[in-house]
Amino acid sequence: MPYNETFDIVAFRSRSHALKFCQTLNQEGCAARIISTPKEIALGCGLSVRFEPYVTPRAIEIYKRFNLPIIGFYHIERMGSITNIKRIHHESTF
Template sequence: MAQDLINLKEYGVITFHSTSHALKAEKTLKKKQREIMVVPTLREISSSCGLSLKFRPQLLPAIYGDLLADQIPMDGIYSVEMQGRKNQVRKIEPEEI
């Protein structure tokens, strides 16, 4: 499961204001058996926390809903596509979800 996430060429990332928020999000989502992975925040994304959640793009609505329901503050939501050795990053606004 986690090995599959490592090799994704297109994926979603959620950043947080603090490490404690990232870890709380991980705990919440793992309890709901969501396929996520805690990863270092990408260089292309500016964030106050060095940890982010990585997930399959199609899971975004469910993951976003779970985090809202548990009142876990999110810093940003991004779509990432690997092109060669570079990441193309696009910020996703909540109204797009």
């Protein structure tokens, strides 16, 4: 059976902003961690903040408070060797 996982990320332009945002999410009670930005996105500083999809609306709220420079929010689905990435429009209301 192939390995499956689903998660969301926000990709950053700056390593320091990625670290700051991850720390802020964790302080706000949202489990998050730093990961390498998936090669399919291949933009920015190479770091992203990963969290579960149910955290995304809260992460967007927090992002809007700080307005750090980002590449974007993305939803990632990995099914075996296949990776699907969809951009999440963070201007919309959930």
